Amino acid sequence: MKNDEWLTPPEIIEALGEFDLDPCSPGARRPWDTAKEHYGVSDDGLTKLWNGRVWLNPPYGREAAAWLDRLAEHGNGIALIFARTETDMFFRHVWERADAILFLRGRLHFHFVTGERAKANSGAPSCLVAYGLNNVWALDRSGLDGRLVILNQSEVA
Template identity: 70%
Template sequence: MAIGSHHSANAGKDEWLTPPGILQALGAFDLDPCSPVNRPWPTAREHYTILDNGLKKPWFGRVWCNPPYGSATGIWLGRLADHGNGIALIFARTETEMFFSQVWTRAQAVLFIQGRLYFHHVTGEQAAANSGAPSVLVAYGSANVETLERCRIPGKLVKL
């Protein structure tokens, strides 16, 4: 699976980009360690792609993490939790081992997004169908909790 992407068995591809409105609502990020190689808009000031292997490079500043969805998601969230300053966008699979180990016990807040997101293709075009699952923003660090409190993304904020 490509770094910075999302996998959908029905979609026939595995690269899905964060809707730009989500990024705009959350403010500037210093680093996106799992950015797609081709992107129609920046997700942070600096980007690591699959060509860089963002898990092996140093992380700095405020991090945006829209990790590959699947078995690797927990690894990315663990790295973000260790870093302690950033926001992740993942599916709200609240019952999974990964959610318990990397979100419930390590994050400071979660924002369950109302409705289902429409991700985008690398061309910038919005996907015709929604993501097929609910999404959640996960905050690590108190400044990122404050960002979720004031971002105006419709949903329910839960402080942990």
């Protein structure tokens, strides 16, 4: 059976600080919190009101673009996505709109909704995408292993 719900490794969330909202949460079936407030699949977090600092681990695939568009419009949050830098989605929602990217070293091991760590890695490199200066600073101070690329030099200077 195919699994479409994967949890962010808890050490990523811990390294980035507190978030106000996770609009792509597995809802009540989560072993750890990623934010103060969570919207599950049945809540349709894409259409609900977003407030504060947002953590976004969107559904992967074509629908991820809509979530990144919403986060870019919101302007305050961090997204965890595959580092597929050549895609139209990456160009439109990351290269052209984000403030910074942290390219993570190696491949992540996501977790099942039970909390159990997946045996296999994610199958592709991942990155954290920051929207808003406070989130650029969070990536810079996170201690996560990777390379930070600042995209919006004028805002950071």
